[in-house]
Amino acid sequence: MTALISAIDISVMRGRNRVLRDVDFSISPGEIVTIVGPNGSGKSSLLKALIGAIPTASGILTRAPDLRIGYVPQSLALDPTLPLSVRRFLDLPHRVSNAEAEAVLNITGSAAIASRQMTDLSGGQLQRVMLSRALLARPQLLILDEATQGLDQPGAAAFYQQIEDVRTTQGCAVLMVSHDLHVVMAASDRVICLNGHICCEGHPEQVATAPAYRALFGTGTQGALALYRHAHDHHHDHSHGGACVHEHEEAS
Numbered sequence: 001m002t003a004l005i006s007a008i009d010i011s012v013m014r015g016r017n018r019v020l021r022d023v024d025f026s027i028s029p030g031e032i033v034t035i036v037g038p039n040g041s042g043k044s045s046l047l048k049a050l051i052g053a054i055p056t057a058s059g060i061l062t063r064a065p066d067l068r069i070g071y072v073p074q075s076l077a078l079d080p081t082l083p084l085s086v087r088r089f090l091d092l093p094h095r096v097s098n099a100e101a102e103a104v105l106n107i108t109g110s111a112a113i114a115s116r117q118m119t120d121l122s123g124g125q126l127q128r129v130m131l132s133r134a135l136l137a138r139p140q141l142l143i144l145d146e147a148t149q150g151l152d153q154p155g156a157a158a159f160y161q162q163i164e165d166v167r168t169t170q171g172c173a174v175l176m177v178s179h180d181l182h183v184v185m186a187a188s189d190r191v192i193c194l195n196g197h198i199c200c201e202g203h204p205e206q207v208a209t210a211p212a213y214r215a216l217f218g219t220g221t222q223g224a225l226a227l228y229r230h231a232h233d234h235h236h237d238h239s240h241g242g243a244c245v246h247e248h249e250e251a252s
């Protein structure tokens with residue numbers, strides 16, 4: 001199957017710093033891939049490099065010709081004094097027909113809130129509206145950068161379920177950055193752990209049972225905290241399929 005995006009050995013500079021090195025990555029049509037990693041580990045930089053928003057410093061990056069990408073941002077800064085309904089929001093930056101708007105709002109279960117003000121929406125409703133707008137592009141690849149920030153755990157789980165449904169019905173691939181480890185593990189085909197480089201990747205089940213993953217994330221719902229204290233003192237096995245060869249030193 002031809003990859004939508006493929007990266008071989010890429011590195012990325014932000015200012016004078018090399019924030020990503022030796023990254024091999026590809027995503028196939030219909031696949032759900034999640035990137036996890038500590039703050040500052042280069043997750044957003046990788047997304048931006050993959051879509052061409054920032055340059056790569058070395059390596060080979062290939063995107064499928066005319067690749068259609070839908071993007072769901074982390075959050076949205078809205079002027080609370082400016083009236084803006086959900087329906088009008090979908091017209092930004094390009095006007096869309098009522099039929100198109102209805103179709104995407106139906107997909108995300110947001111049809112009932114079409115006339116509501118954007119500033120009155122709950123966090124979960126807002127994410128669904130932003131997902132609706134991303135779907136207007138009829139994306140082959142949907143990209144979400146920490147799209148569930150601010151949602152509680154049930155809210156995040158429901159949103160990821162929605163993403164899985166969208167993948168099934170729309171047939172798009174999904175690439176997302178997330179901190180909700182316990183919920184994304186269930187919803188992803190492949191998980192990539194990033195910390196300036198790919199430290200570990202594979203199918204969630206394989207990654208979840210790998211000793212290195214447990215050392216990174218712990219086994220309980222608070223395991224995510226371990227990630228932030230992760231000391232990268234390990235060797236790498238870049239083969240796909242979840243094998244993580246780590247000599248890991250876990251703080252705490």
Ligand SMILES: Nc1ncnc2c1ncn2[C@@H]1O[C@H](COP(=O)(O)OP(=O)(O)OP(=O)(O)O)[C@@H](O)[C@H]1O
Pocket residue numbers: 014015019037038039040041042043044045046
């Ligand atoms: N515009 C920029 N100019 C210079 N350095 C930057 C820029 N954007 C990010 N960086 C640096 O690049 C590194 C990676 O940042 P990036 O935002 O990709 O990480 P992240 O894993 O997405 O972090 P977080 O989880 O905190 O969102 C960080 O050290 C950050 O300070």
